[in-house]
Amino acid sequence: MKILVPVKRVASLDDEFELNDDGRDVDPDFCEFDLNEFDEYALEAAVQIKEAAPEGTVEVVVLTIGPDDADDVLRKALAKGADRAIRVDDAGLEEADRVAIARVIAQVAENEEPGLVLCGAQSADQGHAQTGMSVAALLGWARTAVVSKLDFTPGAATAQVERELEGGLVERIEVETPAVLTIQLGINTPRYASLRSIKQANAKPIECLTPQDIGLAAAEIGGAGALSRVRRVFVPERGRGEIIAGTPSQQAARLLEIISEVNG
Amino acid sequence: MSGILILAEHRRGTLRDATLEAIGAAGTLKAVLGGPVTVLVIAADPAPLAKAVSVGAVDEVITVARPDAATYEPHVYEAVLRSVIAQRLPALVLMSHSVDSFSLAPAVAIGEGLGFATDVFGVAVEDGEVVATRAGYNEKVFVEIDFPGRTGVLLTLRGGAFAPETAPASPAVSALEAGDGKARSKHLDWRDPPASGGIDIPGSPFILSIGRGVGDEANVAQFLELADGLGATLGCSRPIADNGWLPKARQVGQSGQLAAKCNLYIAMGISGSVQHQWGMKHVETIVAINKDPEASIFTIARYGIVGDMLEIAEELRKQKGIQ
Numbered sequence: 001m002k003i004l005v006p007v008k009r010v011a012s013l014d015d016e017f018e019l020n021d022d023g024r025d026v027d028p029d030f031c032e033f034d035l036n037e038f039d040e041y042a043l044e045a046a047v048q049i050k051e052a053a054p055e056g057t058v059e060v061v062v063l064t065i066g067p068d069d070a071d072d073v074l075r076k077a078l079a080k081g082a083d084r085a086i087r088v089d090d091a092g093l094e095e096a097d098r099v100a101i102a103r104v105i106a107q108v109a110e111n112e113e114p115g116l117v118l119c120g121a122q123s124a125d126q127g128h129a130q131t132g133m134s135v136a137a138l139l140g141w142a143r144t145a146v147v148s149k150l151d152f153t154p155g156a157a158t159a160q161v162e163r164e165l166e167g168g169l170v171e172r173i174e175v176e177t178p179a180v181l182t183i184q185l186g187i188n189t190p191r192y193a194s195l196r197s198i199k200q201a202n203a204k205p206i207e208c209l210t211p212q213d214i215g216l217a218a219a220e221i222g223g224a225g226a227l228s229r230v231r232r233v234f235v236p237e238r239g240r241g242e243i244i245a246g247t248p249s250q251q252a253a254r255l256l257e258i259i260s261e262v263n264g
Numbered sequence: 265m266s267g268i269l270i271l272a273e274h275r276r277g278t279l280r281d282a283t284l285e286a287i288g289a290a291g292t293l294k295a296v297l298g299g300p301v302t303v304l305v306i307a308a309d310p311a312p313l314a315k316a317v318s319v320g321a322v323d324e325v326i327t328v329a330r331p332d333a334a335t336y337e338p339h340v341y342e343a344v345l346r347s348v349i350a351q352r353l354p355a356l357v358l359m360s361h362s363v364d365s366f367s368l369a370p371a372v373a374i375g376e377g378l379g380f381a382t383d384v385f386g387v388a389v390e391d392g393e394v395v396a397t398r399a400g401y402n403e404k405v406f407v408e409i410d411f412p413g414r415t416g417v418l419l420t421l422r423g424g425a426f427a428p429e430t431a432p433a434s435p436a437v438s439a440l441e442a443g444d445g446k447a448r449s450k451h452l453d454w455r456d457p458p459a460s461g462g463i464d465i466p467g468s469p470f471i472l473s474i475g476r477g478v479g480d481e482a483n484v485a486q487f488l489e490l491a492d493g494l495g496a497t498l499g500c501s502r503p504i505a506d507n508g509w510l511p512k513a514r515q516v517g518q519s520g521q522l523a524a525k526c527n528l529y530i531a532m533g534i535s536g537s538v539q540h541q542w543g544m545k546h547v548e549t550i551v552a553i554n555k556d557p558e559a560s561i562f563t564i565a566r567y568g569i570v571g572d573m574l575e576i577a578e579e580l581r582k583q584k585g586i587q
Contacts, residue, residue: 012401012402012560015557017404026400026401026405097380098370099374099380102370121366122538124402124537124538125400125402126400126401127383127402128382128383129361129366130369130382133366133367133368133369133370134370134371134374136370136371137370137371137374137375142339142448142449143339143367143371144338144367144449145338145363145366145367148519160452163363164519165275165364166362166519166522167457167520168457168458168512168513168515168519168520168521169454169455169456169457170454170455171451171453171454172451172452172453172454172455173449173450173451174449174450174452175448175449175450176449182366185502185539186506227374227377227378227379227380227411227414228379228380228381228409228410228411229410229411229412230407230409231395231408231409231410232407232408233400233405233406233407233408234405234408235404235405235406236399236406241550241552241562241563241566241568242566242567243567243568243569243570244567244569248571248572248575248576248578248579249579249583251569251576252576252579252580252582252583253579253583255530255551255567255569255576256583258528258551258567259494259528262470262549263469263470263495263527
């Protein structure tokens with residue numbers, strides 16, 4: 001059985017950053033990139049299922065969508081126990097939103113026929129919480145979001161999961177498989193990659209495919225497959241707070257003033 | 265395409281506040297968007313919930329009684345909601361940005377071909393078209409989203425971003441039989457969070473919260489005293505509750521509590537993950553104290569102190585005369 005883990009290369013912004021000329025995104029030169037933290041938990045969950053199963057019976061496949069810079073996150077995933085990596089890229093994907101990205105992931109899932117798709121519950125940079133559940137919708141599979149505990153034996157018709165709700169309430173449910181589950185932080189402790197595994201990961205091939213290679217029509221990818229469009233990005237006023245300078249004593253005094261100003 | 269359809273969200277028989285916030289948002293949008301405001305209640309026993317959503321600008325409540333909706337099940341909800349959307353063709357569908365919606369909204373938007381955006385805190389109508397505003401890059405920028413070519417739009421609304429509507433109304437209530445979807449997951453049981461012990465994060469107007477920067481469990485007790493001395497409720501971020509240093513009832517964030525009534529939030533040693541920000545970023549006055557000047561909490565704070573939370577706490581105690 002395969003477990004497919006789609007991963008995202010997320011961006012964090014430098015202190016100072018600029019927008020692209022079209023004002024619709026941040027200039028990537030001002031971003032640092034890393035593997036989405038939520039996806040690390042999803043990957044760890046997949047690798048733990050593999051390790052609990054008889055050797056050679058479960059394959060963990062990681063997938064990302066984007067240019068060759070995104071190979072970094074695939075290498076990281078390979079070093080943490082993924083067996084195989086796929087990257088899908090095409091200029092036509094540029095205007096994609098989460099649903100359009102999900103169309104690519106769902107098509108790869110159709111081709112790979114995994115028993116589970118495990119995604120991060122959301123991305124740390126944009127937090128849409130759409131991609132994984134869009135994949136489930138496109139595949140027509142059973143789905144559960146924000147999974148905080150997962151018990152699944154490869155081959156079983158159901159998985160027992162806990163979903164973490166607002167306010168710390170937990171619901172225990174049984175979900176049909178194949179399923180798409182989105183994984184919450186704290187479900188496990190993602191492993192560190194050893195130097196040896198990093199070296200091995202660097203030697204592994206990454207399958208680079210286009211949407212056409214996987215069988216997606218041009219009318220389904222990028223902006224054509226999207227349900228939304230970014231019109232404008234702007235820096236909000238509130239992002240420019242006042243820094244209270246001075247000694248700790250002066251800072252505390254100002255803080256006490258603020259407390260009494262707000263509380264009256 | 266006209267009107268606004270709101271999905272009522274409820275859990276264990278109680279309407280969630282987010283639904284009243286969606287009704288509040290619909291009240292202001294109705295004037296520019298036109299058409300009726302309709303609330304859909306899907307439940308095993310919808311009657312009490314239909315009463316609870318009869319507020320504000322609501323013109324109609326549609327109830328769908330299904331025994332398999334005794335607990336939330338995304339596939340059942342999807343079938344019912346899609347069937348009602350296909351019949352009514354609303355211009356705008358509103359849901360809360362909640363864990364339940366995460367597994368429902370994408371399927372409905374894709375299935376019905378609706379424009380789609382999540383975690384929205386601003387909605388405008390320009391030339392008859394919906395424009396949504398949300399945040400990006402861990403709240404450092406705001407993003408305006410439009411939906412070219414889409415006649416209907418589905419938005420999930422950020423908790424606390426819209427004022428709830430509670431004024432009673434007398435909408436028409438109609439029962440529908442809708443949706444033939446089959447449940448594909450089965451509720452087994454609930455696990456309640458540990459008792460709050462009288463800790464009221466959602467109701468507190470002033471919260472002092474601590475995060476990883478507290479360093480050691482032994483340092484936690486002094487912050488209980490400090491919060492007490494300042495008249496604040498002590499909150500915390502997820503790692504502090506996960507470590508068992510403070511009870512879960514004090515945790516602010518998506519998997520903890522929403523600081524719903526808070527005016528002043530002091531975040532000490534909290535870097536500000538998206539999940540933590542979910543619970544507090546709406547607060548009007550946020551003061552962030554963190555050693556790391558690049559901590560994302562500073563991007564949403566009105567006031568920032570770059571420094572050691574333990575030192576600042578010590579000074580606060582001294583100047584306030586807290587033992």
